[in-house]
Amino acid sequence: MITRRDFLDLTTKALLWLSGLLGLGGLLRYLSYQPPPPPPRRYEIGAAAQYPPGSRTVLAEVPALLVRSESGFEAISMVCTHLGCTLEYKAEAFDCPCHGSRFDAQGRVTKGPAVEPLPRLRVEQGDDGALVVLKD
Ligand code: FES
Structure with missing residues (x-):
């Protein structure tokens, strides 16, 4: 008991x-x-020939906007300089869905709270014509 x-x-x-x-x-x-592995710093985005002159291509995996002009390639980061949200690209402008910042097609701030412009990412072209976007 x-x-x-x-x-x-x-x-x-x-x-x-x-x-x-x-x-x-x-x-x-x-x-x-x-801790999770750091995000990649190098993105292989394929042959340069698939991006015609004058094209503006959103690279969602980077995220960045690849611009091909007569002088070559340029990648504009699509990470908001305010607090790091991923931007949406539409109608030749970048909009931030988090707090409403806006950037023009060149990445300059047109509406806050962000104050810094969007940084450029390095684009390199290999001997085989393949493009690589590098985050420094
Ligand atoms: S993170 Fe883009 S405006 Fe705040």
Whole structure:
């Protein structure tokens, strides 16, 4: 026959062990945490021939807008300079869905809260004609 006192004593000890095990599990999970790998700094975007002169192509994976002019290629970052949201490109302008900043087609700020223009990313062309966008 188990007394009320024994039952409460056993229950208390069981709950203490359980909370200790849960805490230990959380500690082990914390100690074994692996940070995610850094995002890539180099994006292969294919042959230059697929981007005709005068084209403006959104590269969603970068994210950037690839501009091909008569003088060559240029990539404008599509990461908002306010707090880092990804911009939307439409009607020759970049709009930020987070806080409403707006940039013109050259990446200059036309409406805040952002104050810095959009940075340019390096575009390199290999001997085989393939393009690579580099984030420095
Ligand atoms: S992150 Fe774009 S306006 Fe704030």
